[in-house]
């Protein structure tokens with residue numbers, strides 16, 4: 522799995538190691554194994570700790586979703602994950618939950634905008650083909 526760490530900008534033991542290769546719509550790093558796209562931070566976790574408990578999420582303690590430093594990654598259940606993000610006041614994609622970035626239902630405006638742009642881009646592409 523040397524190929525994996527070659528795509529990571531390893532700067533120092535305690536700093537964020539940013540993913541240098543492709544990312545998905547949500548801004549997460551993507552690593553292909555046998556043609557299958559996998560979340561890069563999950564691969565980093567498995568390579569370091571062996572496995573991820575069933576249905577667990579990998580949380581970025583540093584809130585930098587491109588970070589691959591195993592010291593910054595933590596396996597938690599999805600409900601714990603939500604609590605964690607509410608506590609820190611950031612959404613699952615790391616956007617700050619400032620009063621002008623959240624809807625009344627606590628939804629993230631930035632995520633919503635991003636999803637909207639993606640959808641538009643996709644339709645524009647489909648129009649061409």
Ligand SMILES: [Zn+2]
Nearest residue numbers: 537583588593
């Ligand atoms: Zn980090």
Ligand SMILES: [Zn+2]
Nearest residue numbers: 579580581602
């Ligand atoms: Zn998280």
Ligand SMILES: [Zn+2]
Nearest residue numbers: 612616629632
């Ligand atoms: Zn967001």
